[in-house]
């Protein structure tokens with residue numbers, strides 16, 4: 515009996531290790547203040563008593579509830595609020611304020627007025643006032659774009675954490691990850707208690723698309739997105755262009771297929787994890803997607819921007 519119990523205990527422990535609550539890489543919290551701003555997840559910050567992050571925390575609490583229900587999880591994670599000066603110590607890519615999710619349970623968000631938001635605001639100064647009305651309605655007279663980069667995109671990063679929790683570093687395609695991130699962003703925003711965050715992200719993305727101020731873009735194909743991912747990421751504007759395309763696809767997918775589609779998409783990312791099945795060729799991947807999701811989904815995901 516004792517041996518039996520011992521085996522059971524060992525089995526239990528080894529199972530638990532796979533889905534451990536403590537998947538968070540705590541070495542990333544060194545030098546930060548543990549600010550305890552939420553009872554649903556962990557919060558760390560470069561300041562001791564930051565203001566202006568209550569809304570972000572509140573939205574993330576609601577998003578966690580929605581994702582936990584949708585993905586049948588109770589995920590613990592940590593949110594790191596990092597100011598511009600300390601950004602490169604905690605994030606893996608500049609510019610300060612561009613939200614990102616690490617593979618092991620941490621999300622890094624900007625604090626205060628971030629470099630990325632202020633840069634985008636500067637860009638808007640060249641736009642005639644008559645075209646800024648709709649943005650001012652949603653972002654205030656001074657066009658505070660941290661409401662987009664921090665508050666709205668935090669939901670996207672949280673979606674990645676629910677993915678990484680199951681896939682680790684295994685990425686079959688960066689573009690599929692990003693469609694998933696956008697899908698999570700749209701779905702979580704639609705399920706918040708008010709539509710403010712959704713309206714802001716929608717108005718801003720549509721403004722970027724319609725005003726077409728991208729200038730010359732070096733990368734446009736999905737192959738380039740895969741092969742030069744970190745180069746595209748560094749060129750924030752080009753990365754933003756790809757993200758607007760993924761956003762439009764995600765919005766259509768969510769409006770047609772709803773909450774359960776998030777779960778099916780995550781399961782697909784888990785099933786095609788290259789750590790398990792190796793790299794899948796484009797043709798085979800497309801067939802797999804048709805078999806899993808059907809033609810309509812694959813049609814929505816068709817990439818028509820190669821040239």
Ligand SMILES: [Zn+2]
Pocket residue numbers: 670674691692695696
């Ligand atoms: Zn993403």
